[in-house]
Amino acid sequence: MIVVVSLVISVIFGAGVFLVLQRDLLRVVVGIVLISNSANLFIIAAGLSRGRAPIYPLSDGDLEAAGVSDPLVQAMALTAIVISFSVAALLLALVYRLYASHGTSASKISPRPRCARPRVWRRRAPQSARRSPRRNRKR
Amino acid sequence: MTGSALLTLSASLPWTFAAVLALVDGRRPWAGWLAVASLGASLAALVWLTFAVLRDGPVEVVAGGWPEDVGITLRADALGLTFAVVSVGVILVSLLYEVVNGVRSRTFPAVVLFMAAGLSGLFLTGDVFNFYVFFEISMTAAYILASYREQDHQVRAAFIFAVINLLGSVIFLIGIAALYHVTGSLDMRTIAERIGSVEPNSVIAIAAAIFVAFCLKLGLFPFHFWLPAVYVGSHPPVAAILSGALANIGGYGLLRFGGGILPEELELGSSAVLILGTASIIYGALQAISRRDTSEVLAYSAIGQAGYILIALGVGGPVGFAAAVLYAVVNSLNKSLLFLAAGLRGPMVGAAFAVGAFSVVGVPPAGGFLGKIALFKASLAAATISTSVALVTLVFLGGALSFLYSFQIYQRRFMAPRPEGKPSNPGARALMISLAAFVLAVGVWPQPLLHVCEAAASVLIGGSA
Numbered sequence: 201m202i203v204v205v206s207l208v209i210s211v212i213f214g215a216g217v218f219l220v221l222q223r224d225l226l227r228v229v230v231g232i233v234l235i236s237n238s239a240n241l242f243i244i245a246a247g248l249s250r251g252r253a254p255i256y257p258l259s260d261g262d263l264e265a266a267g268v269s270d271p272l273v274q275a276m277a278l279t280a281i282v283i284s285f286s287v288a289a290l291l292l293a294l295v296y297r298l299y300a301s302h303g304t305s306a307s308k309i310s311p312r313p314r315c316a317r318p319r320v321w322r323r324r325a326p327q328s329a330r331r332s333p334r335r336n337r338k339r
Numbered sequence: 340m341t342g343s344a345l346l347t348l349s350a351s352l353p354w355t356f357a358a359v360l361a362l363v364d365g366r367r368p369w370a371g372w373l374a375v376a377s378l379g380a381s382l383a384a385l386v387w388l389t390f391a392v393l394r395d396g397p398v399e400v401v402a403g404g405w406p407e408d409v410g411i412t413l414r415a416d417a418l419g420l421t422f423a424v425v426s427v428g429v430i431l432v433s434l435l436y437e438v439v440n441g442v443r444s445r446t447f448p449a450v451v452l453f454m455a456a457g458l459s460g461l462f463l464t465g466d467v468f469n470f471y472v473f474f475e476i477s478m479t480a481a482y483i484l485a486s487y488r489e490q491d492h493q494v495r496a497a498f499i500f501a502v503i504n505l506l507g508s509v510i511f512l513i514g515i516a517a518l519y520h521v522t523g524s525l526d527m528r529t530i531a532e533r534i535g536s537v538e539p540n541s542v543i544a545i546a547a548a549i550f551v552a553f554c555l556k557l558g559l560f561p562f563h564f565w566l567p568a569v570y571v572g573s574h575p576p577v578a579a580i581l582s583g584a585l586a587n588i589g590g591y592g593l594l595r596f597g598g599g600i601l602p603e604e605l606e607l608g609s610s611a612v613l614i615l616g617t618a619s620i621i622y623g624a625l626q627a628i629s630r631r632d633t634s635e636v637l638a639y640s641a642i643g644q645a646g647y648i649l650i651a652l653g654v655g656g657p658v659g660f661a662a663a664v665l666y667a668v669v670n671s672l673n674k675s676l677l678f679l680a681a682g683l684r685g686p687m688v689g690a691a692f693a694v695g696a697f698s699v700v701g702v703p704p705a706g707g708f709l710g711k712i713a714l715f716k717a718s719l720a721a722a723t724i725s726t727s728v729a730l731v732t733l734v735f736l737g738g739a740l741s742f743l744y745s746f747q748i749y750q751r752r753f754m755a756p757r758p759e760g761k762p763s764n765p766g767a768r769a770l771m772i773s774l775a776a777f778v779l780a781v782g783v784w785p786q787p788l789l790h791v792c793e794a795a796a797s798v799l800i801g802g803s804a
Contacts (some may be wrong), residue, residue, distance in 0.1 A: 211618070220502065220506070225498065228502055232502060232505050232506075232579065235505075235506065235509050236505070236509055239509045239512045239513050239516070242512075242513050242516050242517075243512070243519075245516075246516040246519050246520035247519065247520065259400075266642070272519070272525070274514075276468055276516070276519075277467070279472060280471075280512060283472070283475045283479075283580040286479065287475070287479055287482075287501070287505060289499070290479065290482060291484070291501055291502070291505075294482075294486065294494055294497055294498045294501065296484065297486075297492070297494050298494055298495060298498065301491050301494070302491075320723070
């Protein structure tokens with residue numbers, strides 16, 4: 201079983217890495233979601249065992265003997281899922297914000313950090329203004 | 340007040356007020372001042388707790404009144420408290436700066452408080468998974484803060500920051516799950532006890548994953564690529580919070596996980612750690628010299644300064660760990676002073692900036708001198724003589740290079756005549772002067788800080804034994 205799980209984890213992780221390296225921001229977000237989910241699977245795999253559901257009034261005192269599966273990894277995975285969900289929502293909001301300000305489809309916005317010349321960037325006028333003839337004459 | 344009550348108070352105060360302030364409009368002055376007051380109260384509780392811990396030893400609280408091994412532990416020791424006090428202090432100064440200048444977004448005070456809550460929880464927890472949760476809370480707050488003011492380039496920077504750091508968080512989470520798998524526990528102390536009997540190969544892989552995750556947060560040389568993109572465009576208080584408070588996660592994590600939980604692996608990889616630190620220092624300083632924009636120079640300087648922490652960590656032992664803690668503390672004070680002062684103009688701002696610059700260089704009256712001296716001590720304590728000589732040379736060289744770039748910025752930013760400049764808000768300038776005075780005071784009366792750092796390092800040595 202552990203071989204199958206690790207194969208699944210590696211395929212999901214690889215697909216996520218492939219998507220993160222794309223230029224389209226939405227694909228980057230989907231890639232991040234996939235990578236976070238592969239980490240969630242990894243957590244589950246860290247305590248993978250077949251057993252009864254760990255519901256509190258246990259019949260036996262000794263957990264190992266009772267054949268109860270590990271509840272801790274499930275709690276951790278649940279927490280990690282909530283965190284990755286909220287961060288994915290935040291990332292989507294950022295992408296939407298960039299989409300709205302550029303007025304183009306998200307695929308045309310490159311995630312390239314143009315940090316070398318921030319001033320040029322800041323002065324960049326909105327597209328409608330740049331296209332106007334007067335502006336061009338000034339240049 | 341007892342230690343456990345103080346611990347609960349300092350961990351829960353920012354939470355409560357962050358939740359309350361999330362509902363109100365943060366642009367109103369009273370909301371900003373309420374955030375400042377609650378953060379100040381939480382800082383006071385942390386300082387009080389530090390005194391109590393230094394006097395009586397570590398304080399532990401098991402959340403929810405569960406028995407010792409079942410519940411989640413909050414543990415306040417000297418190491419965590421040092422980092423918590425510095426980080427919350429830096430956040431408080433930056434928040435005060437922004438409130439004095441006028442907050443421009445509804446959510447700013449609440450997000451800053453959430454970040455303080457996440458950071459103080461992270462430094463005070465004794466459970467690795469809780470560490471991850473608090474870490475993610477403060478990182479999420481940081482992603483939102485990086486896009487503060489919502490200029491196009493700031494949102495873009497926030498996106499880059501979020502994607503890169505999420506990858507780091509996932510690697511860290513995988514490391515934690517693997518630690519749980521090999522030791523069967525999430526409690527830091529239990530893991531440290533059991534890790535010795537685990538097969539070494541798997542522990543080395545885990546240690547490498549955790550090391551990479553924290554180096555990414557700290558912005559060290561091969562993992563630094565996101566850092567200039569984020570720091571350059573961001574608003575001065577946000578840059579100060581990111582470099583002065585959030586980067587402490589990296590330093591603290593490397594100390595806690597490397598020094599406290601995985602000491603053998605740290606020793607095994609010490610030469611790699613030293614080489615990465617050296618590369619960071621030289622690369623950061625050279626890049627900083629070649630740049631012209633103030634915030635860009637400071638961003639590259641942050642990469643270089645993080646390298647010193649790594650070097651002290653690589654040397655290890657009580658001297659090395661104490662130097663790492665001391666350098667991390669002094670560095671976050673310097674960075675916040677420089678980033679905040681660079682955003683202002685008017686009389687006395689240049690003086691405050693100069694104090695910060697002298698402190699980065701390590702000139703005696705300023706606090707940075709202590710960090711440099713501690714690094715010299717750590718270099719002399721290195722294993723072989725050739726390593727010691729190389730490290731001492733490196734610290735000298737790094738200091739000389741940082742002198743160059745610090746005063747290049749000073750010259751461009753403050754000595755050039757600026758006819759169009761209107762002096763900034765006097766409150767913000769007074770704040771900068773008092774922060775500069777604090778940096779000087781730390782340098783003039785170093786005894787308390789040195790004592791705290793030694794206590795913090797002894798926590799790690801005690802934990803690894």
